[in-house]
Amino acid sequence: MLKSISLGALLLFSFVAIGQNRVQIQGKLVDTSGNPLSQATVMLLLPKDSSLVNFGRANEQGAFVFKNVKRQPYLLKASYVSYVPLQVDVNPAQEESINVGALTMKPISKELFEVVVRTAKAPLSIRGDTIEYNAGSFKVPPGATVEDLLRKLPGMEIEADGSIRAQGQTVKKVTVDGRSFFGSDPKLATKNIAADAIQKVQVFNGKTEAAKVTGIDDGKKEKTINLELKESHKKGGFGKITAGIATEGRNEVKGNYNKFDAKNQVSVIGLANNTNQSGMSFDDYQDFRGSQAFSWGDEADFGFSGNNRYITFDDGDDQMGVPIGGRRDGFSKNYSGGANYNYDTKKTKFSSNYYFNQSERLIDKISSTQRFFQDKTQNSADTTNQRSFSANHRMSLRYEKTIDTLNTLILIGNGKLSFGNATQNSQIFQQLLVQNNLFPRNTKLMNGSNQQSFSSQNSAIFRHKFAKKGRSFSASAGYNYANSDGAATQKSLNQFLNATTLRDSIQAIDQLTNNFSTKTQVKSSLFFVEPLSKVFYWESFFNTSFQNNRLNRDLSDRSTAGAIARNDSLSRYYDNNLTYNRLGSSVRYSKDGVNVTVGLAAQHFNLTGDFRRAAGATNLATIDLNYLAWIPKIGIDLELKNNRYLFFSYDKSAQEPSIRDLQPIVDNSNPLFLRVGNPNLLPSVNHSLSTGFNLFDAANFMNFYSNLSYNYNVNQVVYNQSINANGVVLTKPMNISGGESYVGYFGFGFPLKKTVSTLNINADFNSAKNPLFLNDVLSNTHTNSGNISSRLSFTPSDRITLYVNAQFGLIHSTYDKSALPEQTIYNNQYGSELNFNFGKNTFLSYNLDYKVYKNKTRGLYQEMPILNVSVFKYVGKAQKSEIRLTVYDVFKKNLGVNQNAFQNFVSFEKTQTLSQYVMLSYTYNMRGLSSPIRKN
Amino acid sequence: MRKIALLLLILSFSAICQEVKTEGIVQYERTTFWANIMSRLTYLSAEERDRIKLTWGSSDEGWKQKMTLAFTENQSLYQQGEDNAEQGWSGRKETFFLTKNFASEHSTDYIDLLGKSYIVDDTLHAPTWKILNQIKEVAGYICMKAVTVDTVKNQTITAWFAQDIPVQAGPERFFGLPGLILELDVNDGDVTIIASKVEFKKLTNEFNLKKMKGKKISDAEYNKIIADFIKESIKGERNPFWGLRY
Structure with a gap:
């Protein structure tokens, strides 16, 4: 233990212990000219490891003395600013006092x-x-x-x-x-x-x-x-490859390789399979994108701060980013691959990537739906087979330059080029039930489409911090462009089985459509923060955007003889402009875990447009919608003692109507389900109140999350559905106020036995009242839905882990005023997962997922136990290889099942999906495989 | 010769100045590099560690916190500094007040640890420092390097102490060097605590603390709580430092 002494005293130290084992060490420190180095630090270290034993300072004469220190060899070390530190060995023998004399310290050049x-x-x-x-x-x-x-x-x-x-x-x-x-x-x-x-x-x-x-x-x-x-550790490369062959002609291969050093990251990835895996896994995505896997601060549309920012990841082909995950129903063949390059230094970050994916998918499904009206019920049983193909090329570039400590510039560009085609054959058997009379009908649909689209999103963000602490300014500009060029054929044959005349009994449609649409958007945002004091901040923002949408749809009828004639009533041309401006300001209070934001914004839309049958034709309808909304904002976030958080917020949002909903023209893409727009629609407004409490107890490995919110809708877009005598439904959007919902979420996780067993319980509910407009009669649907689930994990050792979970889901709908039957739907799921290490690098794992779907009202029931079992072994000294045998869907029960109840509509759908197969696969991982049997 | 005379003059002048260089306040910036900390977790596979490093490593500018140290020759108080909420959020000020009295060789630390309030009250136990032959400048002062090992958290600690501020105080629970510690580096850059400003002034009420409640424990008991928690967290495959100061 180090005993040290009053340091400010000009001289010397006393170590109050006296004995024969004690010695006094003294000396003097001088510079090369012999002048004393007063205040120089003198330390006594142990020679074996330089441990500090005692220290002091030289006096005005440069002299120092260590009194009564333990008799043992020392390293006497002296240091003085701008002088080379000096070390001398001191080996006390029997003497009571050692004088090392004048020690000369050399200045550093x-x-x-x-x-x-x-x-x-x-x-x-x-x-x-x-x-x-x-x-x-x-x-x-x-x-x-x-x-x-x-x-x-x-x-x-x-x-x-x-x-x-x-x-x-x-x-x-x-x-x-x-x-x-x-x-x-x-x-x-x-x-x-x-x-x-x-x-x-x-x-x-x-x-x-x-x-x-x-x-x-x-x-x-x-x-x-x-x-x-x-050091070479900043340089490296890793990669892995997996290839598998299976019964039923199934195969898969995937691989990636990364190379990196302190500044550069290069990665390539590729996959090919006919086992329904269209995207890469999330881990593979993270490895592929490296330092750019998550991009913070790329949000160019500034607004109220304190709003939670989400990072979203794309899980499909529709989005700009690299697709992740995606195990879809049906049967698909998938190919994808890409390359990514990142360059990162403190001042400059550059990232670019290219990714291609294509997927060919076959779907065979049967679905049954019921649509209720006051006096009629429409039952429908559909059989559909569909083949679709899509291919996408994606490119992205990002450049971030820290110009100096105060200025940062970010440039982002994304582009996507897509090709796709699809054919669909459907057989629809429909029964219209009108007061116990049945009107059956048979429809055959044969649709085909071919399309190509391009989209590009570009933005620039500039951030400036002022010399005054807390004052900052940001500006952004964006340019987005998208076009789509497609051709479609639509053939349908409608047979009314109990019509009396032949003319009434058959309706045939044979149409060709060419669509070309463009969407162009230019936008800019500004953001300014001014500190009013140490705890109050004044934040202001301005957003402006101009968007143009253009569509040209040419629809032609094809006669049985093959003659093609333009159908003016279903063809259309429109040109719409949306101008959006928002100016807002808020004051934020932030201190010691209390963060409160109160603000107000004015939001203005101007939506203009016209609709024509063709580009040069007369104008059918003009839309000129001007709308001003005041958007208040309140946010309160509290960080309480011991990792507990409480928050409350009020938000209002206004959304302009979609162009499709505004078009005053009938759309007969589905001859049994017609749509017509409403040019008088107003923007819909949503008020949302939300509160929550979170708790994280590190000591007890426990956490609790809860969130409750209430939403109220004004001018919600609700579709008025009317059904004619032939059972054809026509929908028209209307603005209705009064829809509301209560949404809640709770999660609780705690150990039953620390490090061995954890129980997680989650529950959510949604209680909604939605306006329902049937045959011009307004009523309400009350839908209550909820899920409760729990997961028990049991991780007793490195050799065995077991997880068991169960989830119960319920959707219950009732209706006001109208005599529609109430609906009750159950979606239950039970699961279990086991990982077991036999030793000798041999493992067994299974995953059971048992789903039960039930519609009590309609007597529908489907159960689906899916069990996957695999045995695998790591081979080789460095455990870089793995051989795995997997049986997918042991009981051969896999189906795509989807059931839904919404408003006056109930559906139940089953899709034929990739089922049982046995796969033998080999993986080589350059970094070696670990034993990942625990999953948190 | 004239040069030497001048140098002497400067030296003696600075010697006089050094008299008052024993009392004041240091502002530190404490930066936590989570990517480094997480990629060290022993239960992760090589693949998972590389993934953390590659995803977060190059852009990890660290999570910053301000800390202050009030010091005299005889005592010091280390605590969280004034937080500024430029980033749109102000966190709660932790109960973390470390007081050392070098004259009476006594240490009293008020620490909220794992959901409980403690008063760690004990005699001073200075770490065993090793003094190395490296010098560099921190906040305008020439500092010398010293290293030690935190055996409880299993961390290597590097301290840079000012040769011309003869005070043995320092940030976090580290002290006991021949000069004021102006920079502390935990585990090769996982956490750095670097002085941004050293201000010498006569201190008056800076050492007064409001009354705080807590369970009184010794250094050894405090270390045991930490050691047990780290052991248990690693066994349960959790990052212990989500709930524990690194």
């Missing part, structure tokens, strides 16, 4: 001190007569050689011929990591090694070669430079 220590802020290391410093502290341009680096170093001179002088003496030798580099010519090393490979430069006086060979120190010293290379 002025340029070394000023340039290295003060200017470059690089640590100086002193080892005897060697002084070394960190080369990384001296900036040289990329591609520079060691010679360029040495030029920058204090005390170094490079002659015209490349020879080096250090502290005035010629450098005879350059070593790399202590070893001679290509003989004795020092220039070879300095001219050929890249500066950024160097970690440290050491300059010292080495023994001559002759002295080394003979072992006789001839006293001659040569100036030597040693270059220490950077």
